[in-house]
Amino acid sequence: MILCSSALPRLKESLVAQFQKALWACDGGDLDKDSSGVARRAWNLLDIICRILELAGHLYIPSLHMMRNLDVCRKIYSRARSSEQNDALVLLAALRKILHFMFTATDISRDPAHLWYARSFLQGCPHSPEDFDGLVDYLDYIYSDDQEAAYDVLLLLGSMGVHCSPAKQHLFIERLVACMDSTMPPHLRDAALRAAHSAREEMASIDAMDDRLRDMVLTKLSPAILSVVCPPPGATPEEYPDRLFNYGRDLCYLQLVFALAKNSDWHPHLSEDRHIDRCISMIPDYCNSESPTQHAFYMAGIFLRITPEHQSVTSLDLVTEQQWWDVMRSAWIQLPYDILDTRDFELLPVLVDGTKKYLQISSKSDLEKLIGRVDQFLEILEGDMQLKRQLQEIGPEMQSLEQEEGIAIAVKELRSAASDMLESFGKQLLVT
C-alpha cells in the first residue's frame, strides 16, 4: 500500500494550529462564553491531545504562540486562585495539561534525561520578563504539593532561557532554593539549576540587588547550586551516584559560574562556597588530551577571571602548571560552537594571554593541534568580519566588528607565538 508520507504531519500541524485557536478562545477556562462548543471541545481534548500529537509523528513546529499560551495559563491560574477548591483542582489540572501541550507542540521532552538539551525558541515572539511573573506565582503556589508541576514550570523557564522581572526575583530565588534542596527529587533539583542558569546574568549583578535579595543569593542560592552538582562534604560517591559526572548538568553549572565570575564581587563567594574547588575537580573529566569538551572553555574563563586577585583564592594555587595548560589547550580545541553570537566572545583576549603563559610547557603534538584549531577559528572569524564589513557598507555601524578585529590580532599573536615555539622544537632536535 502506498503511503503518502506528508499526510499525517500535515494533519498534525493542522490540529496543533486549530487546537491553539480553540484553546485561546477558552478564556482561562471560562466556557460559558463559548457558544460554538469548539472551545469546550478543545478543553475536553486536553486530556488526550499530547498523545495524539506524539503518535502523529515527530515534526518540529516552532511555536510562535508560546506567549499567548502563557497568557491562557495565567488566566487559568488566576481563575483557580479565586475558585472553590474543587473547581480550582480542575483548573490546575487543566493548566498542567496546557503546559504539557506546549512541550509536545514544540518537541520538548519532559524526560529528565533530556532536560539539559530542551530548547524552545521565542524568536518572533515579543516578550518581557514580566510575562513570566505569572509562572513564578504558579510555582510558588504548587511547588510544595506538586513536584511534577514545579518541574514543568522550571523546565519551561529553563528551556526558553527566560527569567522573571525584578519584582518577582526574590520569590523566584526563594523557590529555586527550595526546589534545589537535597530532600527534593533529583530531576526537580536539576530543573531548578537549569532555571537558575537562565537567570545567570541577573544573579551575577549582586551589586545591583537590594540587601535582602543579595543576602539570599549569596547565603542560600550559592550553596544550594553547589549541592545540586556535588555530594555534600564527607559523603561517599556511592551515596550520591547521580550527583557526580553528568555532561549536561556540569556544562550548565560551569556556564552559570562563568557568568557569575564576570562580576568580581562574586569572586570571594565562589571561592568560599567551594565552587572553585568543584571546577578544579572537573579538570580531569573534561580537559583530558584525548577528547576535550566545551566545558574547558568555561573552566578557563572562570579560572582566568578569578586569577588577578587570586591571593584570596588559595585553592587555585593547588592547580599545577600542567593542569592550567590542559585547560587552556582544551578550551581552544573545543570553543563553544556559538561563540561569535554570544558574550562568551569577550573572554578571548584573556584566553589568548592565559594560553601564551603556559605555551612553554606544551608538547610538540599539543602545539600542532593548537595551531590547527586556531587557524580554523581565524578562518571563521575572518569570514564573519568580511560579512560584517559588507553589511556595514550598506547599513549601520557594526559595533562588534571593531571588537572582532582586535581579537583577530590577539589570536594571530597567539598563533605566531605557538609556531615560534614549534620551530624551537625543531631547532632543539637539530642541536641534539
Add this chain to the structure above:
Amino acid sequence: MTFLFALIQDAQCSFYSPGPVRATGAFARRSLYVSSAALHKGLRSLVPGSSTNVVDSEAQPLDQDSDVLAENDGTLTLHLPDIPTSDLEAPSVKWLLETSTDPEVFLTAASLVPQVEWPLDLDISDLLPQLYDIFTSCVNIQRQIIPSLEEKAFACTMALSHLYYGRVLQAQLDHGNFICSEDTDYRVFLEMGSMCSANGPIFNMTINLCLPEYASYGWFPSVSEDFPDSVLEWMSHVLPYHFVTGRVDQRGEDLAIAVISKMLSSPSSPSTQIIANCTLLACVMVGAQVDKKDIVRIDKRCHRFILWILCHD
C-alpha cells in the same frame, strides 16, 4: 474455492452478457469492465484483514486460491485502464450489491461496504432502499429476523448505516427520507435496531444523523460501553461526519474523546490508519475546515490536504 469461482463467474458472466445488470450507460460499462479485476484485487487486499465474521473463515483459502487463479486463468487478465484502485472499489461493490443473485457474493460485497471509499459523486440513492428491501426480506411476519438469514440481515444493516453517512454528506438534508418512501429514516433505523440488537451501537450512532425535530436528545452510545475494536475503528471513521454536519451533542463529544482515548492509549502502538482517523477527528472537533473528500476517505494516511485557518491568522 467454490465461493471464489462463483464470484468470478458472476463477474465474467455479466461482462459478456447483459444478464442481471441493471445499471446503464458509460458508468455501468466502466463498472463492468473493471469490476472483476477490482474485485479480485479488492477481495485479496480487504477480506483477509476484515474483522467481519462473514468472510473470515474463508479468508485464507480465498487468498491463496486467488493467487493461483491470477496466474493460471487467462480470462482474468483484463487490461485495466490506469485508474486508482479507490475509484474502482466502490462502483464494483455497488454493482455486486445491485446485481448478484448468489447470497454468498452478496454477503461478501455487503461486508466490503465499510472498507472501501465511497466517492461523494457516486450515486447511491437507489442502493439505500434496495438494501432496506433486502433487509425486510430477512424479516418474518412477526417482525423478527429469520434465524437462517441473520448473517445477511446483519451485513445489510451495517452496509446501510455506513452508506447512510455518505448519503447525508452528499445531500445535506435535514431529517432525511432516503431509505424508505413510507417512513422517515429515523423510524426505519429505530425499527431495524429493535430487530438487530447486535448492531446496536452502530444504529445508535447513525440515528443521530436523522433525528426528528422534536427529539430533545441524541442516541449516541454510552462511553462506558465496551466496544469491540472493529466498532471503535468504525466510530473513529464516522464521528467526523457528525461534527461537520453539526449532528452531535455533549454525549457525542464525550464519545468522540472516549474513542480517541481508547484507541490511542492501548499498550500496543496503534496503526497509522487509526492515528490518522483520531487526528482527523480531533481536528474536526476543534473546528478545522476539512474537505468533505477527506472525511469520506477511508485511508486517511493519503489525506491530501486540510485547510487550516489558523496558520493564516
